[in-house]
Amino acid sequence: MYNRKYTPERITELKPNEIFVFGSNLAGLHSGGAARLAFECFGAVWGQGVGLQGQSYAIPTMQGGVETIKPYVDKFTDFAKQHQEYKFLVTRIGCGIAGFKNEEIAPLFAKAYYIRNIIMPEEFVEELAKVIHLPEKWNYKRFFNIENKGTVNSKNSYVFTDMWADMPSGRFIRRGDTLIGFEPAQDNIVGSESNPYHAGCYSVTLKRLILPGEGITAIAKGVFENIEVLGEVELPCGLEKIGDYTFAKSKIGILKIYQDALKDKYGRQFKGAFIDKLYLPDSNMPMNLSEFGVLLSIASNAKVNEVFLDNSVQMSWHDFQSQ
Numbered sequence: 393m394y395n396r397k398y399t400p401e402r403i404t405e406l407k408p409n410e411i412f413v414f415g416s417n418l419a420g421l422h423s424g425g426a427a428r429l430a431f432e433c434f435g436a437v438w439g440q441g442v443g444l445q446g447q448s449y450a451i452p453t454m455q456g457g458v459e460t461i462k463p464y465v466d467k468f469t470d471f472a473k474q475h476q477e478y479k480f481l482v483t484r485i486g487c488g489i490a491g492f493k494n495e496e497i498a499p500l501f502a503k504a505y506y507i508r509n510i511i512m513p514e515e516f517v518e519e520l521a522k523v524i525h526l527p528e529k530w531n532y533k534r535f536f537n538i539e540n541k542g543t544v545n546s547k548n549s550y551v552f553t554d555m556w557a558d559m560p561s562g563r564f565i566r567r568g569d570t571l572i573g574f575e576p577a578q579d580n581i582v583g584s585e586s587n588p589y590h591a592g593c594y595s596v597t598l599k600r601l602i603l604p605g606e607g608i609t610a611i612a613k614g615v616f617e618n619i620e621v622l623g624e625v626e627l628p629c630g631l632e633k634i635g636d637y638t639f640a641k642s643k644i645g646i647l648k649i650y651q652d653a654l655k656d657k658y659g660r661q662f663k664g665a666f667i668d669k670l671y672l673p674d675s676n677m678p679m680n681l682s683e684f685g686v687l688l689s690i691a692s693n694a695k696v697n698e699v700f701l702d703n704s705v706q707m708s709w710h711d712f713q714s715q
Contacts, residue, residue, distance in 0.1 A: 398514040399481045406434060406447050411478050413468065415485035416441045416450035425488045444471070453486035458496050461486060465500040472510050482512045495519050602626045603634060613637045624648050624671070630656030631686065639665050646671050646700070647690075654683040662694035670709075671700045 406412060412434045414426035420441035422431035427450070430436035435446010442450055442464065449471075451464045472480045482501065486492040498519035504510045505520055600623045601616070614637045624646035625639070630653055638661040647662075648671045670690070679687075690696065691709055699712040 397511075398517060399483060399511050401513075403429070403481060403483075404433075406481075407479075409478055410447065411444070411480045412448040413480050413482040413485065414448060414450060415453040415483070415488065415490060417454040418442070418452045420450070426483045426485075449480065451485050453490040453492070453497075458486075458492065458500070461497070462500050465504070469501075469504045469507065469510070472504070473507050476509050478509060480510045482510060482516070484513045484515060487515075597622065599623045600626070603629050614640060617641055619643075621645055627653050629653060631661060632656040634661055636660045637663060641665060644668065648673060650674055651683075654679075654686045656686075660693055662690055665694040667694050667696045669698050669700045669706075670696050 403412060412430055414430045416422065416427050418441040420439040422428055422436050422438060430448040431438060434448040436448045436450065437445040440450065441452050449468060451468055453461050486497045487494060494515040498516040501512055501516055502520060597620045601621050613635050616639050617637060618641045620643040622645055625644050626648045628650045641664040644665060644667045646669045647667045651674045696709045698706055699709060700706050
């Protein structure tokens with residue numbers, strides 16, 4: 393594993409296998425900032441605005457908006473992936489003379505994070521880690537850093553017991569074909585539209601958890617059991633799609649449920665949970681019996697403190713039942 397976690401803030405020399413990645417202009421006029429350093433020290437070619445040159449790699453950033461930079465970042469990412477003999481030290485491209493912000497440029501490098509020979513600035517990594525993206529499926533070859541531990545059996549074969557993968561989102565732990573744990577790097581989770589789950593992300597504290605409204609498949613029982621969500625859990629999807637006991641014994645600040653989610657069959661997702669506020673952002677009052685039945689089933693399985701409606705009406709659960 394390469395021992396450098398972030399691109400250094402100041403680079404004055406490179407090892408023979410290191411490449412300095414800098415922001416350029418299409419004309420290749422390397423007259424300022426990191427481009428000037430690349431020209432004076434690391435072999436950048438005057439008049440060449442794109443690609444590998446000496447011990448440097450140019451990514452144009454001066455030709456328009458962020459969307460015009462993305463194709464060049466993608467091309468660089470593919471190039472780095474194909475040339476594992478090099479270590480690419482990415483500078484804060486576009487965040488100097490070009491005038492962009494870290495939060496605008498960093499997402500362009502989302503795919504690059506998983507390529508082990510691409511080293512990025514700490515500011516970019518911090519931006520990428522702010523929102524957790526659960527993998528679409530458990531395919532460890534996609535992950536950035538894989539470690540294993542295991543045992544040697546009686547046949548003198550090595551048997552993997554636990555495997556964990558470090559990602560911008562945190563650390564996923566797998567045992568066999570089962571995802572047994574998740575340690576978040578930051579405090580937000582955005583669920584995938586397909587099913588990455590076999591077992592739970594137990595006993596973690598999050599600020600916010602969002603499950604998408606379209607295309608999400610049923611997730612396994614107890615996947616978020618005994619978690620604490622300080623902010624909100626947002627469920628635009630149908631409740632029957634998230635599986636039994638999904639949030640059992642969890643503490644949820646705000647459970648936000650949309651009208652479409654109330655049309656579906658309800659299981660036992662919130663058994664033993666505590667919900668401070670049940671928020672119905674697009675609710676119609678009075679509700680039909682089916683929708684109201686879903687809310688009653690939540691209340692019968694979890695302690696609901698208050699109901700908060702879209703028109704800013706806030707009431708106790710008892711008062712809500714009487715409406």
